[in-house]
Amino acid sequence: MKIAVLGTGTVGQAIAARLVELGHTVTLGTRQVEATLARTGPDGMGNQSFAEWSAAHADLGVETYAVASAGAAVVVNATSGAGSLEALSTAGAENLAGKVVIDISNPLDFSQGFPPSLSVKDTDSLGEQIQRAFPDAKVVKTLNTMTAALMVHPAQLADGDHSVFVSGDDDDAKAIVTDLLHSMGHRDVIDLGDITTARGAEMWLPLWLRVMGALGTPIFNVKIVR
Amino acid sequence: MKIAVLGTGTVGQAIAARLVELGHTVTLGTRQVEATLARTGPDGMGNQSFAEWSAAHADLGVETYAVASAGAAVVVNATSGAGSLEALSTAGAENLAGKVVIDISNPLDFSQGFPPSLSVKDTDSLGEQIQRAFPDAKVVKTLNTMTAALMVHPAQLADGDHSVFVSGDDDDAKAIVTDLLHSMGHRDVIDLGDITTARGAEMWLPLWLRVMGALGTPIFNVKIVR
Numbered sequence: 418m419k420i421a422v423l424g425t426g427t428v429g430q431a432i433a434a435r436l437v438e439l440g441h442t443v444t445l446g447t448r449q450v451e452a453t454l455a456r457t458g459p460d461g462m463g464n465q466s467f468a469e470w471s472a473a474h475a476d477l478g479v480e481t482y483a484v485a486s487a488g489a490a491v492v493v494n495a496t497s498g499a500g501s502l503e504a505l506s507t508a509g510a511e512n513l514a515g516k517v518v519i520d521i522s523n524p525l526d527f528s529q530g531f532p533p534s535l536s537v538k539d540t541d542s543l544g545e546q547i548q549r550a551f552p553d554a555k556v557v558k559t560l561n562t563m564t565a566a567l568m569v570h571p572a573q574l575a576d577g578d579h580s581v582f583v584s585g586d587d588d589d590a591k592a593i594v595t596d597l598l599h600s601m602g603h604r605d606v607i608d609l610g611d612i613t614t615a616r617g618a619e620m621w622l623p624l625w626l627r628v629m630g631a632l633g634t635p636i637f638n639v640k641i642v643r
Numbered sequence: 644m645k646i647a648v649l650g651t652g653t654v655g656q657a658i659a660a661r662l663v664e665l666g667h668t669v670t671l672g673t674r675q676v677e678a679t680l681a682r683t684g685p686d687g688m689g690n691q692s693f694a695e696w697s698a699a700h701a702d703l704g705v706e707t708y709a710v711a712s713a714g715a716a717v718v719v720n721a722t723s724g725a726g727s728l729e730a731l732s733t734a735g736a737e738n739l740a741g742k743v744v745i746d747i748s749n750p751l752d753f754s755q756g757f758p759p760s761l762s763v764k765d766t767d768s769l770g771e772q773i774q775r776a777f778p779d780a781k782v783v784k785t786l787n788t789m790t791a792a793l794m795v796h797p798a799q800l801a802d803g804d805h806s807v808f809v810s811g812d813d814d815d816a817k818a819i820v821t822d823l824l825h826s827m828g829h830r831d832v833i834d835l836g837d838i839t840t841a842r843g844a845e846m847w848l849p850l851w852l853r854v855m856g857a858l859g860t861p862i863f864n865v866k867i868v869r
Contacts, residue, residue, distance in 0.1 A: 609857050637867055641864075
């Protein structure tokens with residue numbers, strides 16, 4: 418499939434590289450292509466610069482949000498939660514219409530330090546906000562409940578014996594996303610229901626953050642034992 | 644140990660009966676003893692009346708919140724989240740001082756129907772509110788992340804291979820609670836940290852509710868796979 422991955426951070430890089438590995442044609446979307454490609458030196462978290470990473474992934478195109486989305490059948494929102502609605506607006510509603518939009522973002526608010534709180538929660542969710550803002554897109558919330566490395570290579574932990582959730586209004590879109598998740602190695606995809614159930618998946622983050630603190634690693638995931 | 648279980652609903656009954664089974668001396672605490680014992684006929688959920696249940700558990704005393712707490716070394720808050728602060732006030736700060744208070748409640752707000760939202764979240768929690776209201780108590784949040792049947796008999800599901808969390812400021816109190824949890828059959832007790840981490844444990848509820856909807860049963864629990 419032709420897939421646009423919006424966002425060039427850790428999550429976007431992990432998703433894009435894995436989708437290429439699985440045989441998809443992937444274009445990364447960014448706000449300003451020149452500025453993104455000009456990023457050299459490690460980022461604030463000590464990660465490789467985008468320029469270095471990109472040079473090592475020559476099979477990945479880098480385009481604006483709009484160009485990347487226009488050419489894709491599936492669009493992945495891997496931008497930060499605080500910037501997601503604006504990034505998708507820049508991508509253009511016409512470039513998202515009728516398409517599966519996989520929303521991985523979390524509405525984290527770091528303004529009061531760590532751990533972050535949620536900028537939207539409980540009676541609404543970022544997934545719903547995106548669906549309302551782009552009513553012709555088929556938004557599916559998924560993968561936001563784990564660290565990037567496990568999103569794309571779940572089998573590295575307990576042979577993939579843990580769970581991932583999907584939330585969305587369109588059953589066909591959820592089926593496409595579920596197939597993608599299976600192809601990455603996810604074994605237990607739980608369909609929570611319509612896009613309002615993204616409230617649950619996003620509100621997992623505050624517990625995820627405390628478990629990460631307790632375990633001292635982000636390499637863990639939830640399994641729904643039943 | 645002498646343990647007071649405040650709250651005579653499904654959770655209180657399950658906890659109290661299990662603690663008796665484990666050899667503890669348990670007193671149930673309720674607002675008005677006569678009114679509670681006068682409850683006959685099934686409740687709104689079709690459960691056995693308290694009078695019938697109580698008659699079958701003659702080894703369990705039923706007292707006011709205050710009398711039950713005064714005589715106990717450990718106090719369990721199994722009241723509904725909306726009524727917890729008032730119930731504990733009625734129990735009396737002097738009857739909670741210096742004691743382990745196990746808080747199982749969830750701050751569920753059903754005013755807008757089902758699924759409920761949370762009346763406190765993200766930047767505060769009911770566990771913290773209780774600790775602030777009763778600074779001399781040693782509050783430990785736990786067990787609120789699963790249905791009552793699994794709280795007390797976790798081994799009925801996957802031989803107990805799933806997780807439970809504890810949050811609290813007092814390490815000795817968490818050790819006592821962890822021992823109690825182990826005695827019930829819990830195998831994986833994760834210490835999340837101080838009482839502020841109760842925010843995480845309480846914010847799991849919105850996802851728990853959606854998973855229950857998706858699975859069609861409350862008999863499931865989270866396992867932290869790492």
